[in-house]
Amino acid sequence: MNFDALLAEQLEMVRSLKQRLSPSPNWRDRILSVLEGPWAPEKADLPDRTRALPGHEKGAFRVGARGYDAAVQRQTVKEAIGESERLWSLTPWTSVYEYEVPIAGLPKPLHGLTILHLSDIHFLKSSDRPWKEMSRVAEYLERGELQVDLIVLSGDVITKNPDDLCHNSLRQLRRLSAVCPQAFMVHGNHDYHGHVPAIISKHLEGVGFYDINNHHVRLTIDGAPLNIYGIDDAYFGRPESPSVIAPGETNIVLTHNLDAIREDFPQEVDLILSGHTHWGEVKFFDGSKAMKWWGYTDNINRHTKHWDMLTDRTRSYVHPGLARYYMPFKELRHPPGVAVHTLVSDERVLSNQ
Numbered sequence: 237m238n239f240d241a242l243l244a245e246q247l248e249m250v251r252s253l254k255q256r257l258s259p260s261p262n263w264r265d266r267i268l269s270v271l272e273g274p275w276a277p278e279k280a281d282l283p284d285r286t287r288a289l290p291g292h293e294k295g296a297f298r299v300g301a302r303g304y305d306a307a308v309q310r311q312t313v314k315e316a317i318g319e320s321e322r323l324w325s326l327t328p329w330t331s332v333y334e335y336e337v338p339i340a341g342l343p344k345p346l347h348g349l350t351i352l353h354l355s356d357i358h359f360l361k362s363s364d365r366p367w368k369e370m371s372r373v374a375e376y377l378e379r380g381e382l383q384v385d386l387i388v389l390s391g392d393v394i395t396k397n398p399d400d401l402c403h404n405s406l407r408q409l410r411r412l413s414a415v416c417p418q419a420f421m422v423h424g425n426h427d428y429h430g431h432v433p434a435i436i437s438k439h440l441e442g443v444g445f446y447d448i449n450n451h452h453v454r455l456t457i458d459g460a461p462l463n464i465y466g467i468d469d470a471y472f473g474r475p476e477s478p479s480v481i482a483p484g485e486t487n488i489v490l491t492h493n494l495d496a497i498r499e500d501f502p503q504e505v506d507l508i509l510s511g512h513t514h515w516g517e518v519k520f521f522d523g524s525k526a527m528k529w530w531g532y533t534d535n536i537n538r539h540t541k542h543w544d545m546l547t548d549r550t551r552s553y554v555h556p557g558l559a560r561y562y563m564p565f566k567e568l569r570h571p572p573g574v575a576v577h578t579l580v581s582d583e584r585v586l587s588n589q
């Protein structure tokens with residue numbers, strides 16, 4: 237890694253961002269004022285969210301609030317998943333984080349089900365780095381070095397506006413969905429920049445990533461049901477907790493920011509896949525002038541653990557993200573990357589301890 241060159245590049249990025257956004261003192265107010273402006277989302281061509289995928293049912297999402305008990309920690313299982321982590325470098329910039337994810341009562345057909353989890357790609361019109369990183373992920377799948385059954389994308393596809401989804405960016409996503417057609421996405425807070433998240437959805441559905449914001453899909457794998465629930469972004473979306481949940485089935489939630497998980501969240505969820513924090517990348521500036529200027533001091537969710545148990549049943553994961561902003565120091569400990577989750581039975585992991 238050419239550390240000095242990277243540092244200079246990122247400092248330049250900070251300078252240019254400051255220049256572009258000046259003199260507005262409040263980034264969040266800027267976004268909100270734009271959201272209410274003449275480019276409001278109702279003018280966008282909304283994607284058809286009721287379309288069913290072949291072999292899938294797309295169902296209603298919410299019928300009413302459910303109770304929520306206090307979080308219960310299961311230390312042994314938490315430790316087990318930490319031991320299963322395998323981290324290796326896909327490119328000089330991007331790593332692959334592999335995990336075995338224990339799920340109690342996992343039906344046999346779902347044992348070994350593998351999920352490629354993408355998050356915080358932050359495509360950027362002025363930079364070819366994000367799509368080149370994604371092209372390496374696509375090569376990795378095309379070469380069959382990893383076979384995945386599902387792809388999920390937990391938001392922040394873009395950085396500033398829909399123009400960030402250039403031809404090259406979309407082409408890489410298409411390459412991924414061509415290898416694995418079961419690909420689903422939800423919006424992140426950055427997908428509301430440019431105030432037209434529906435355009436992001438439309439572009440992504442065009443390359444095979446299905447928008448499941450506040451919807452769910454029910455897959456059946458060799459007779460075993462697997463439900464995936466998408467929850468909209470906590471900050472700029474309208475996150476809704478799923479309540480039409482089958483307690484005896486395997487239930488996965490996809491959301492950008494764990495702050496979308498509210499007190500009425502149902503307990504019958506096995507796994508929540510999220511992103512947004514970039515694993516503390518933005519914390520580097522926490523409290524500094526730059527952080528306050530950008531309004532980022534509160535733009536990080538309250539969850540700092542990569543893996544956690546939110547209830548006795550519900551395990552949560554926060555993705556490191558593929559993007560890198562600001563200073564590169566994060567990379568010394570937590571390189572950006574993609575995650576690969578392999579579902580295994582809870583009992584199998586515990587018996588290995």
Ligand SMILES: [Fe+2]
Pocket residue numbers: 356358392424426512513514557559
């Ligand atoms: Fe992000």
Ligand SMILES: [Fe+2]
Pocket residue numbers: 392424425426492511512513
């Ligand atoms: Fe985010």
